Amino acid sequence: MTTPTPEVEAAAEHLDGDILILGIAGKMGPTLGELLVRAGCPRVIGLSRFSDPASQKDLEDRGIETIKADLLGEEAMASLPDAPYVYQMAGHKFGSTGNEPLMWAMNTLLPARVVSRYSNSKIVYVSSGNVYQFAQTTGAGSAETDEVEPIGEYAQSRLGGERIAAFEADRLGTELAIVRLFYATELRYGIVLDIGQKVAAGEPVDLTMGYVNQIWQGDANAYLCRCFEFCESPAKTINMTGPEVLSVRAIAESLGKALGVNPVFTGEEADTALLGDGSEMFDALGEPQIGFDQIVAWVAGWLVSGGKTLGKPTKFESRTGKF
Structure with missing residues (x-):
């Protein structure tokens, strides 16, 4: 997930300044930061609250400078270093049900502050x-021009963040790309792992959300390394997912x-699901390199070997928008 392709290395050559990753300690941030370092970016800075000191040391061992700060703090934003390239990855999803004020602050208030x-x-x-309405499973999924109809407060807070950040970017002339991600997956986290764990344990797999998109996290990171070319004012929105x-x-x-196990199922497939159409990104940057059969084989091997996981189920089955 952190080996740069020639395309990523070429993109890194054009990033002529510091790169700041806000919310680096999440699921994708550490591998994105390492990929940028390995691609030749001279200075990558990652910011997080770093509630686990070990995660901060791990990033520093990968060649990433770190800053420990709470972005919602009064003084935090002003004290951050300048950087010509910024990833806004800080947000709040899992555990948001019952903690809605923090979720809205992180997902709606913070992005506009970052743009300012x-x-x-x-x-x-x-x-x-999640900002899109559910799409028909017989189609390609929601495109960037399709109607949004966020289900639940998490999705609503995400759309709110997009709208206010886009407003600020337009007002200030800031070049902004809004990347709508549909479920990146890796060995320790993702929908494939969730399903595989249930199959291995003999637990029923819920079919109600019967169709999904998946993209290997290494491919998602490679796309993100090249996404600064999409930054525009007014803001540009683009989907990122598998094909x-x-x-x-x-x-x-x-x-x-x-795994040598017969899966057990519960429920029936609905005729709609949360699906995205990544054609615009594929047309610009090419399709992902890792195919889905390879992802399944890797995850199955990981489960057989007893590999560690992040212990964070995606809860992709939710049709209520509660996570």
Whole structure:
């Protein structure tokens, strides 16, 4: 996930200044930061609250400078270093039910503050595909021009963040790209792992959200390294996901075959699901390098070997927007 492709190295050559990753200690930040370092970016800075000191040391061992700060603090934003390239990855999803005020502050208030602070920078803001209404499973998924209809407060807070950040970017002339991500996956986290764990344990796999998109996190990171070219004012919105609409049932059956287990199912597939169409990004940057069969094989092998996980289920099955 951190080996740069020639395309990533070429993109890194054009990033002629410091890169700041806000919210680096999340699921994607550490590998994105390491990929940028390995691609040749001279200075990558990562900011987080770093509630786990070990995660801060791990990033520093990868060649990433770190800053420990709470972005919602009164003085934090003003004290941050200038940087011509900024990733806004800080947000709040899991555990947000019951903690809605923090969720709205992180997902809606903070992005606009970032744009105001870094108005002269190029900003890649990683948002969520959850802002879309559910799409028909027989189609390609929601495109950037389709209607949004966020379900639940998490999705609403994400759309609110996009709208206010876009307003600030337009007002200030800031170059902003809003990237709507649909479920990156890796060995320690993701929908494939969630399904595989249930199959291996003999637990029923819920089919209600019967179709999904997936993108290997290494491919998602490679796209993000190249996303500064999408930064515009007014802001540009672009989807990031895999090229296929995938059946949850078929994923479970493939994993079951690899694990030697017959999967158990509950519920029936609805005719809609949270799906995104990544064609615009594929047209600009090419399709992901890692195919879905390879992802399934890797995850199955990881489960058989007893590999560690992040212990954070995606809760992709939710059709209520509660996470």
